[in-house]
Amino acid sequence: MSERGLLIVFSGPSGVGKGTVRQEIFSTPNHKFEYSVSMTTRPQRPGEVDGVDYHFRSREEFEELIKKGEMLEYAEYVGNYYGTPLTYVNETLDKGIDVFLEIEVQGALQVKSKVPDGVFIFLTPPDLDELQDRLVGRGTDSQEVIKKRIERAKEEIALMSEYDYAVVNDEVAVAAERVKHIIETEHYRVERVIGHYRDMVKSTPKL
């Protein structure tokens, strides 16, 4: 069976805890998907390993990959590039192995436009659920703070509509479990497996 792997895009607003949940997901040995290590031009920090924490590259090398169309997504933060090299992703998917990206919202939207059949998971902050009650109930925040929180929530919700799933990060282990179940059940979706069944029937011997 030569089904292609799924591209799993795990994203959400900065500060929501994407990295922590991702580490929890990969901390158990029974996952069947591979983590795509990001590429960056920022300097390697003590303790960081090239190819594990990031692929560390020079600005020239990174821009060469952009020019050649070999970045699935990329963005510039504080003068440094961050992005996902296309080659590793494609080679792994071609082997039938799922690839897991943990990226910022801007990058996720770039991937969405290139790989619409990816699985897009949005990690939401837990307080979003309780935002209204907390804002009304505690009555301690200044109008300015409440206004900013509502604005942020509105922005997040506008971006959420581009995703397939929203997972609340109320508890890291629970959120990680939810993400793993999403990846599992995406493999049962009829549009992903029906081709396999059709091929099988087609290739049965002529009678």
Next chain:
Amino acid sequence: MSERGLLIVFSGPSGVGKGTVRQEIFSTPNHKFEYSVSMTTRPQRPGEVDGVDYHFRSREEFEELIKKGEMLEYAEYVGNYYGTPLTYVNETLDKGIDVFLEIEVQGALQVKSKVPDGVFIFLTPPDLDELQDRLVGRGTDSQEVIKKRIERAKEEIALMSEYDYAVVNDEVAVAAERVKHIIETEHYRVERVIGHYRDMVKSTPKL
């Protein structure tokens, strides 16, 4: 939060083991969905409990419900009606509780036309996966038998395309677990939760 429950339609070819997997799903206490008991006009058998195994009704009562449009789906087998009463399903969904139907393929297609946003899960026989290998490999079946098997597989695949998920019944406990994960992750789908987030933001106090 007043989110409506999900209608879960669990179906598949007769003989695939739907009842066994359904019983396994409901054997654990931690499920959050309710089983919709079917209605039938066939005579109650010793040991069967009205309202548990089936709602037992007369032919006249059943036909009255059909006439009033109060059956979500129904079919006639060997001179008896079998179907799903609409009232229980709607009342339970309105309470925000998921409803689980275990029905035949014909009934599932009726539900699909009325409730397209239900979650349609197709239980497949395990040999479908291995059909080709077995047919070619063992070389013991008559051409007639092989032909029938292929025909049946083709019919099943044609119906599968109407569903959202295909779950292989290779092992009852594993299949039940897959179905439970599907029901869980359907609640994380953005189109199901985004209304809740939007309402919440809309209803925050004016500043």
